Amino acid sequence: MRHFAGAAAHAGTLEHLRVAHLTDLHVGRVTPFKVQQAAVQLTNAAKPDLIAITGDFVCHSQLYLDQLTEVVRGFEAPVVCVLGNHDYWSGATEVQRALARAGAAVLMNQNTTIEVRGQRLQLVGLDDAYTGHADRAAAIRGLDPKLPMLGLSHIAEEADGLWAAGVPLVLSGHTHAGQVTLARLHELAIGKMAGHRYVHGLYGARASGGAVYVGAGVGASVMPLRVGERGRREITVFELGKQPGTIPEHHQEQPPGPGRKPSPRVQYERAAKVVARERRRARRGERS
């Protein structure tokens, strides 16, 4: 469990709203179900007003969607989420349905306003940028600049664009705090791996300009190994309405790494992989 204050802009517009952030649950074979249940218990014990989950709910298949619904149903606060690349690889429509069955709101390039104890918060959900589904213009359409905002995006590198739209804090995932990097050393060796500007934790400036938080995640998709203190499974609690620096925090805002934008070819290949998998599933469905 890690704790942080929200952005300075939240302190000016919200009295107090507690948001629990979880990411990369990867409900499936690699992550023990008891880990998912522990994550739900720890989250509920923190008594959040809202739970934000930033994608990669599954691993590689639709075999564990009932378990996913069971996990998300266990949360005692309202759940708002966005999808990740693994959700698109496994079937975004089916994952979205499994989440909806559990009562979660899935924001696919949309925003919504929630009200908690008389305080309103706009949630901006950017769809998965890794597989080419992010549409920022759609996600920010109709936002009220006077109301506080919180962004959700599986890919943290999209945060910069949301800051420009007035979203002072964006919650993200995908990197597993570097776990994915370790698991894909072979990709590194052939120079294919995209460099991340934001690997784990808090980056940018909550006082002005915008910040992004990259959660270490709950589950794993390839191998269960999690290395180092930063790489441990994580639930992060944000106290929106508290000024940055007024509560003890796990670490300070960090400068971003150099990063490397994926080339148009890489972007095309990532999008094409989703289509290829959809076709494969459709063919299998026809045969059965």
Ligand SMILES: [Fe+2]
């Ligand atoms: Fe991901």
